[in-house]
Amino acid sequence: MVSPTLVAPQLLTVVLWVLxxxxxxxxxxxxxxxxxxxxxxxxxxxxxxxxxxxxxxxASGEDDxxxxxxxxxxxxxxxxxxxxxxVSTMLSKVKGEPARALARVLRAHGRADxxxxxxxxxxxxxxxxxxxxxxxxxxxxxxxxxxxxxQDRSMDVVVAAARALTLLGDSKAAxxxxxxxxxxxxxxxxxxxxxxxxxxxFDDAVxxxxxxxxxxxxxxxxxxxxxxxxxxxxxxxxxxxxxxLAVEEDxxxxxxxxxxxxxIGGSFDLPMLSRxxxxxxxxxxxxxxxxxxxxxLPSSVDALAPLVADTRPRLSxxxxxxxxxxxxxxxxxxxxxxxxxxxxxxxxxxxxxxxAMRSATRGLD
Amino acid sequence: MDWIEFLRxxxxxxxxxxxxxxxxxxxxxxxxxxxxxxxxxxxFVSHRRRVxxxxxxxxxxxxxxxxxSVVTAMHNEEMGIRVAVESFLSLQHPHHEVIVVDDGSTDxxxxxxxxxxxxxxxxxxxxxxxxxxxxxxxxHVPRDGRTRLTVVRKANSGRSDSVNAGVNLAREDLVLFxxxxxxxxxxxxxxxxxxxxxxxxxTVAAGGVIRAANGCRVKGGRxxxxxMPGKPLADIQVLEYLRAFHLGRAxxxxxxxxxxxxxxxxxxxxxxxxxxxxFDTKSIGEDFELVMRLHKTFxxxxxxxxxxxxxxxxxxxxxxxxxxxxRRQRSRWHRGLWxxxxxxxxxxxxxxxxxxxxxxxxxxxxxxLIAPLLELAGLALIVLxxxxxxxxxxxxxxxxxxxxxxxxxxxxxxxxxxxxxxxxYPRWRDLGITLIAAVLENAGYxxxxxxxxxxxxxxxxxxxxxxWGTMTRSGFTxxxx
Numbered sequence: 001m002v003s004p005t006l007v008a009p010q011l012l013t014v015v016l017w018v019l020x021x022x023x024x025x026x027x028x029x030x031x032x033x034x035x036x037x038x039x040x041x042x043x044x045x046x047x048x049x050x051x052x053x054x055x056x057x058x059a060s061g062e063d064d065x066x067x068x069x070x071x072x073x074x075x076x077x078x079x080x081x082x083x084x085x086x087v088s089t090m091l092s093k094v095k096g097e098p099a100r101a102l103a104r105v106l107r108a109h110g111r112a113d114x115x116x117x118x119x120x121x122x123x124x125x126x127x128x129x130x131x132x133x134x135x136x137x138x139x140x141x142x143x144x145x146x147x148x149x150x151q152d153r154s155m156d157v158v159v160a161a162a163r164a165l166t167l168l169g170d171s172k173a174a175x176x177x178x179x180x181x182x183x184x185x186x187x188x189x190x191x192x193x194x195x196x197x198x199x200x201x202f203d204d205a206v207x208x209x210x211x212x213x214x215x216x217x218x219x220x221x222x223x224x225x226x227x228x229x230x231x232x233x234x235x236x237x238x239x240x241x242x243x244x245l246a247v248e249e250d251x252x253x254x255x256x257x258x259x260x261x262x263x264i265g266g267s268f269d270l271p272m273l274s275r276x277x278x279x280x281x282x283x284x285x286x287x288x289x290x291x292x293x294x295x296x297l298p299s300s301v302d303a304l305a306p307l308v309a310d311t312r313p314r315l316s317x318x319x320x321x322x323x324x325x326x327x328x329x330x331x332x333x334x335x336x337x338x339x340x341x342x343x344x345x346x347x348x349x350x351x352x353x354x355x356a357m358r359s360a361t362r363g364l365d
Numbered sequence: 366m367d368w369i370e371f372l373r374x375x376x377x378x379x380x381x382x383x384x385x386x387x388x389x390x391x392x393x394x395x396x397x398x399x400x401x402x403x404x405x406x407x408x409f410v411s412h413r414r415r416v417x418x419x420x421x422x423x424x425x426x427x428x429x430x431x432x433x434s435v436v437t438a439m440h441n442e443e444m445g446i447r448v449a450v451e452s453f454l455s456l457q458h459p460h461h462e463v464i465v466v467d468d469g470s471t472d473x474x475x476x477x478x479x480x481x482x483x484x485x486x487x488x489x490x491x492x493x494x495x496x497x498x499x500x501x502x503x504x505h506v507p508r509d510g511r512t513r514l515t516v517v518r519k520a521n522s523g524r525s526d527s528v529n530a531g532v533n534l535a536r537e538d539l540v541l542f543x544x545x546x547x548x549x550x551x552x553x554x555x556x557x558x559x560x561x562x563x564x565x566x567x568t569v570a571a572g573g574v575i576r577a578a579n580g581c582r583v584k585g586g587r588x589x590x591x592x593m594p595g596k597p598l599a600d601i602q603v604l605e606y607l608r609a610f611h612l613g614r615a616x617x618x619x620x621x622x623x624x625x626x627x628x629x630x631x632x633x634x635x636x637x638x639x640x641x642x643x644f645d646t647k648s649i650g651e652d653f654e655l656v657m658r659l660h661k662t663f664x665x666x667x668x669x670x671x672x673x674x675x676x677x678x679x680x681x682x683x684x685x686x687x688x689x690x691x692r693r694q695r696s697r698w699h700r701g702l703w704x705x706x707x708x709x710x711x712x713x714x715x716x717x718x719x720x721x722x723x724x725x726x727x728x729x730x731x732x733x734l735i736a737p738l739l740e741l742a743g744l745a746l747i748v749l750x751x752x753x754x755x756x757x758x759x760x761x762x763x764x765x766x767x768x769x770x771x772x773x774x775x776x777x778x779x780x781x782x783x784x785x786x787x788x789x790y791p792r793w794r795d796l797g798i799t800l801i802a803a804v805l806e807n808a809g810y811x812x813x814x815x816x817x818x819x820x821x822x823x824x825x826x827x828x829x830x831x832x833w834g835t836m837t838r839s840g841f842t843x844x845x846x
Contacts, residue, residue, distance in 0.1 A: 007384050012763045019770040026777040027800070030784045034796065037788065088417065125414050132418040156411060160418040191563035193429045194420070200428075219566050231428045251636075252566050283538070283636050313490035314536065346490045353487050357510030 047082045051075070055083075058105065059090045061098040069101055073108035080109050091136040103137040112139055119145050124154035131157065135164025143170040150180040155188065162194045171202035174209040178225070182218035192224055199228045211240045214257075219250035226253055230260030238264045245272065254279075255287040262291025270295065270303045277307050277315070285315050293322035301330045308337055309344040316344065320351035331355060373753045380750050387743035388768070394732045395771040398608065401616030402778050408615050408676050409786040424555045425457060429562050432460040432537030433554050433632070437545040438527035439467055443474040447481045449545045452586025454514060458554035462513035464531045465545070469499075469521025478516055483508040495529045495643030498522040504534070524628075525644035525651045532635070532643050541632040544682060548578055548588055549630075553679040557632045560673045569637035570659060570672045572618075572626030574611050576789070577603045578681035588681050593795040593802075599686040600802040601810050606684070608779040611676070618674035622725035624660070626672070628652030630680035637663075637670070649825075650701020657709045664718050677787075688813075695814050696821035702734055703825050734822070737815035743768075744812060769807040776803040 048055075054068035063069055075083050084106055091102045106112065111133055118130030119142075131149055134142040146168075149161035158180055165173040177198045180190035199206050206228075213225035214237075222244075229237045241261050248254045258276050261269050273295070276288035292303050304326070307319035320337075323330035337348035424430065435453050439446050446465070453463045467475050478484060484505035491501055499522035507514055515534055519527065532540055539561060543549060550556075553573070560571045579594035594600055610627070617623045628644075628651060641658045648654040656672060663670040685691040706713075706729060713730060715722035751761040780799055783789070790796065 007388055007764070009760055009763060012767045016763065016767050016770060019767070019774055022774050023770070023777055026774065026781050030777070030781045030796070030800075033781075033784050034788070034793075093422070128414070128418065156415050159415065163418050163420055188564070192565050193424075193427050193562040196429050197420075197423065197427060220564070223566055227429055250566065281636070282639075313492040314494075317490065318536070346488050349488050350490075354506075354510045357485070357506075357508055361509040361511070 044082045047079050048086060051079070051083060055086060055090065058101045059094055059098050061096070061101075063101065069104065072105045084109055084111060088133065088136055099138070106133065106137055112137060115139075116142060116145065119149065124152070124157050127152065128154065128157040128160035131164045132160040135160075135167040138167060140168055140170065143168045143173060147173050147176050150176045150190065151183060151185075153186065155186075158190050159194055162190055162198050166194075166198040166201045169201050169203070171205040174199060174202050174206040178209055178213050178216075178221060181224050182216070182221045189220060192220065192227070195224045196227050196231060199224070200232050204234075207234050207236050210234060211237050214240050214244045219253050222248070222250065223253045223256050226256035226260050230256065230263040233260070233263040235264045238269075241265075242269070242272070245276070251281040251284055254281070255283045258284060258287040258291050259294075262287075262294035265291070265295055267295070267297050267299050270297070270299055274303045274306075277303075277310075277319075282312060282314065285312070286318055289315060289318045289322055292319075293325060296326065298329060301326055301333060304330070305333050305337075308334070308347050309342065311343065313347070316347040317350060320344075320347035321354065324351040324355045369753070373755060376746065376749050376753055377755050380746055380755060383743065383746060387739065387746075390739055390743075391768050391771065394736060395775050397728065397732055398613065398775045399778060402608070402612045402775065402782060403616075404619040405612040405615035405676070406782050406786075408619050409782060412676050413786055421552070421555070424559065424562075425459065427562065429565075430459055430555075430558055431539050431561055431565075432462070433458060433539045433541050433558060434531075434535035434537040434635070435461060435463045435541045435543060435554070436528055436531030436535060437463070437465055437543050438524050438531065439465055439470060439474055439545045440521065440524075440527075441470045441472045441474060442545055443470070443472045443477050445546055446474050447477050448586045449547075450478065450482070450514065452548065453543070454512065455551070455586075456549060456554045457551050458558070460537070461554055462515065462535075462537060464534055465514070465516045466501075466527040466531045467516060467518045468524065468527040469519065475516070475518060479505070482512065482514055482516075484514075484516055489534075491530075492533045494639040495532050497530050497533065498526045498646055499530070501530055501534075523646060525646045525648070528628075529643040529646070532638060535635055538635055539632055540635050540638055542628060542630070543680065544629045546683060547575075547629055548583060548586055548681040550679040550681075551587065556675055556677050556679050560671070560675070561632075561634065564671060567669045568634070568671045568673060569663070570626055570631065570633045570656065572614060572623065572672075572674045573630045573632070573680050574675065574677060575606060575627055575630050575680045575682055576611070577606055577684040579603075579683055579686060581681060591789045592792065593790060593798040594684075594686065595798065596686045597802070597805060598688065598691060598810070599684055600798055601806045602684040602691075604776055604779070604799065604802050604806060607783055608776055612779050612782060614674045615676045617725060618672075620720060620724070621671070622720040623672050623674050624656055624721065624725050624729060625653050626656050626674075628655075629682055648701065648704065649697055650705045653701060654705045654708070657705055657712070660718065660721055661709065661712065664721075691814070692817045692820075695817040696824065699734075699737070699818035699821035700825040702729070703822050706730055706734055737818040737822075740815050741812065741819065769811075772807055772811070773803055776806065 051072065054071045057063040057068035058072060072083060087102050087105050091099055115130040115133040118126045121127050127149060131146050134146060143165060146161050146164050149157050152158050162177055162180065165177065177195055181195050182189045199210060210225045210228050213221050216222050229241060241257055245257050248257055261273065273288045273291050277285050279285045289307060292300050301323060304319050304323050308316050308323065310316040310319065320334060323334050334348040334352050337344035338352055450463060450465060465478065485508045486503050487506050489504045499520045501517045501519045503518045505516040517530055517534060519530060528542055539558060541557060557571055557573055560568045577594060577599060578588060579599040580592040581588045582590035582592065593603060614623060614625065631652065637659065641662050644651045645654050659672065685694055712718050712722050712726045714727060747761060747764055750756045751758065780803060
């Protein structure tokens with residue numbers, strides 16, 4: 001009855017058996033994985049229930065007689081892994097003496113040597129975790145060994161290395177961190193925010209590196225530099241920022257530079273920021289309004305006032321709210337706008353409404 | 366009878382001609398799903414590995430975190446809107462605002478919000494960055510002037526137009542679209558903002574994982590206990606969401622060819638969104654159309670950009686658990702797929718669009734659009750061959766088992782990846798339901814949804830007007846404590 005021209009039944013049978021075995025394999029992996037995970041979790045819970053008081057005593061700095069520390073450093077081999085993982089998590093949240101005490105637990109378990117060896121491991125997860133552990137333990141002398149990992153082929157390793165260097169706070173790593181943002185050999189670089197947090201954690205010696213990076217050919221690097229200048233902030237970089245503002249082409253970086261100038265600039269910069277508030281890219285223009293408010297000088301009011309009548313509603317509203325935030329003089333200007341029909345009337349009214357509502361709930365006039 | 370003999374001969378000839386191609390098609394489509402799952406697994410593994418040193422806590426404190434405008438449209442949702450807005454406002458993020466656009470509700474939805482948040486009208490100039498069909502009639506903010514909530518009222522003009530109105534009022538750099546009946550995990554905003562602070566220059570959009578909330582225990586707009594729905598239709602959709610929406614899109618994102626960000630949960634850079642004109646109010650598949658337009662615009666302008674996908678499960682939504690509602694949904698989705706693919710047919714096999722033009726768009730044509738047609742045609746032929754005595758029942762069963770066993774394997778692979786990575790369903794019972802659903806999906810559900818998808822396609826080709834119908838929801842399982 002079977003048509004001989006259809007797919008041969010023997011072939012279908014073989015394929016079916018292969019699929020059945022594949023299904024059995026996947027089922028076994030799924031069930032085994034769940035059973036194993038639940039077993040591990042239960043065991044870890046038991047260990048932690050027993051040792052939690054000691055861990056908390058060390059992490060809170062209340063282990064005056066070092067008895068808790070002694071208990072954690074002498075746990076049995078089977079418990080070391082659980083203790084180390086929990087201590088590592090705690091280490092990322094504490095500083096000072098408790099952090100040093102927790103690091104001593106890891107050191108007693110041989111984690112420092114393990115991590116140093118792991119930096120050269122073939123497994124990327126081992127390299128990443130090793131770098132991170134060294135950072136958590138604040139092993140400052142390991143910084144020079146972690147730096148090369150910023151050029152690692154695995155992004156996980158690069159991120160872990162950068163974050164470890166952030167914890168170590170060694171500004172000698174600033175240039176490699178900046179270089180990792182736009183690596184030559186990888187399509188994607190160090191995530192921007194990780195680089196910014198690193199460069200903000202280092203001391204002021206990073207200033208020349210950051211200033212230099214504002215002229216980097218890659219916009220991602222320039223953006224990191226501009227963000228660092230505004231976030232740290234780095235007032236010494238103001239001349240560089242002013243210079244870059246004239247030539248920057250990437251709108252996101254331009255906005256970051258404008259914001260940075262708001263943080264580090266002064267009255268001298270108000271005319272330039274006013275010009276950027278007229279920029280055709282709204283992101284840049286809004287950054288300029290924020291910068292004018294951030295500078296917070298009495299003359300900022302004069303710079304912001306004309307912007308309330310801007311044809312772009314979002315910009316005019318932001319300028320009006322900024323004026324309201326600048327105190328009585330700004331609000332006086334807003335009242336003038338609100339009383340006169342024109343493009344500035346509605347944004348000014350809205351900003352004054354907000355001020356009134358906030359004052360009412362604050363119980364102030 | 367002559368005509369039966371003629372039919373037998375015709376079916377035998379067609380069967381002989383299509384048996385191999387249909388089997389190869391099944392093989393290819395399931396292998397492509399499997400390939401996507403493997404690609405996504407790389408991302409999942411990387412994500413899980415990075416957790417200890419990824420700095421999730423530091424993200425919240427990061428000074429580089431951009432502001433987010435959470436935009437949601439509501440239409441006659443008085444029952445759940447207060448809880449939804451409260452949960453959106455309480456999401457972890459240093460600087461976010463919530464914009465609710467009341468799309469001409471005829472119930473008491475607005476009154477519920479007015480009372481809950483003490484809303485007062487304000488005078489604001491509405492930006493016209495994106496064209497809207499219906500302009501807002503009033504804008505309201507909480508009386509304290511601090512709670513970052515804006516409620517906009519306007520005449521009914523549909524979800525896309527309402528969301529566009531929300532985009533116009535958005536003040537932050539990023540705009541997040543979320544359905545008002547969806548539930549976000551507390552850290553959802555931090556997670557979705559992550560790609561934008563990792564690569565602020567080129568990231569323009571990011572999609573998030575959407576999972577079925579049916580059966581989950583919910584309190585105050587938060588999912589407390591993840592469970593399988595326990596209703597066959599919804600159970601199967603849990604798997605479908607996991608396989609196609611979660612792992613599939615993660616796989617496409619891995620090779621930089623993501624074409625779809627769900628309108629129920631997606632985040633866009635405001636300037637990029639405005640530069641392409643926001644949602645197309647005439648499109649049925651408005652979310653798909655928007656991402657295609659983003660790709661086309663940025664490629665044509667030769668601007669570097671990235672559309673990415675987050676693998677963390679952070680958004681929960683109710684999936685249809687009745688056949689009529691599911692039918693409307695699938696019909697609409699497929700119609701939207703066809704209309705968008707047709708509108709952007711110029712991208713098909715066009716090397717100008719790189720991997721999108723040469724891989725992703727052809728894939729959507731061959732394996733998403735045509736799949737239900739080929740699947741049902743193949744099924745009809747083999748059933749006809751069996752009925753006409755051209756194939757024995759043993760062969761018929763063998764053919765069907767092989768055809769669907771691979772599909773079951775793919776689903777099992779997705780379940781395995783979920784178990785090895787996020788393992789969101791902790792109960793053994795739920796795992797059991799998942800495994801049963803993986804098999805049941807192929808015994809009726811798959812064929813039925815293929816038929817509904819064809820209905821949607823046919824309706825589009827014949828120019829029938831799309832009837833939206835009502836997405837009847839059963840509501841979440843609220844717990845007292």
